[in-house]
Amino acid sequence: MLESKLRHLNRQLREGELETQLEMEKVQKEKEKEIKSLSEQHEVDKTRLLSEFSGEKVKMASKHEEEIEAIKKSKAELKKQLDQENSAKLCQICFDQPRSCILIPCLHLVYCNECVNKHRGQNESNAKCPACNTLITGQLSCKLHL
Ligand SMILES: [Zn+2]
Numbered sequence: 001m002l003e004s005k006l007r008h009l010n011r012q013l014r015e016g017e018l019e020t021q022l023e024m025e026k027v028q029k030e031k032e033k034e035i036k037s038l039s040e041q042h043e044v045d046k047t048r049l050l051s052e053f054s055g056e057k058v059k060m061a062s063k064h065e066e067e068i069e070a071i072k073k074s075k076a077e078l079k080k081q082l083d084q085e086n087s088a089k090l091c092q093i094c095f096d097q098p099r100s101c102i103l104i105p106c107l108h109l110v111y112c113n114e115c116v117n118k119h120r121g122q123n124e125s126n127a128k129c130p131a132c133n134t135l136i137t138g139q140l141s142c143k144l145h146l
């Protein structure tokens with residue numbers, strides 16, 4: 001009688017152990033599943049963040065390029081203006097000396113004294129203003145200060 005009770009208790013104990021083991025395995029599996037899904041989520045987040053970041057980088061780089069283009073453009077425009085201003089000051093024959101001679105009577109201020117002297121020397125009393133073809137009767141030295 002006592003022996004059969006002991007066997008019964010032993011069986012209960014084994015079944016209990018088995019149940020506990022099964023329970024533990026179940027919990028472990030669930031935890032593993034949870035960890036797996038968390039790490040998958042983490043991968044997704046990482047990929048999303050990386051792609052967002054590289055998109056931002058591309059955006060920034062193209063903005064940077066636009067700015068550089070704009071600067072290049074305004075630099076070229078400034079250079080053009082400067083060239084125009086410089087050529088406005090220069091003698092239109094030698095493009096070396098500043099304009100320094102007013103022709104009489106047409107009053108053109110387009111050439112330097114040196115070039116006008118040379119031009120008048122070559123043509124004597126028949127020298128004409130190269131700009132308007134008026135006969136030159138005299139010349140006036142001036143100092144261009146722009
Ligand atoms: Zn000249």
Ligand SMILES: [Zn+2]
Nearest residue numbers: 106108129132
């Ligand atoms: Zn003239």
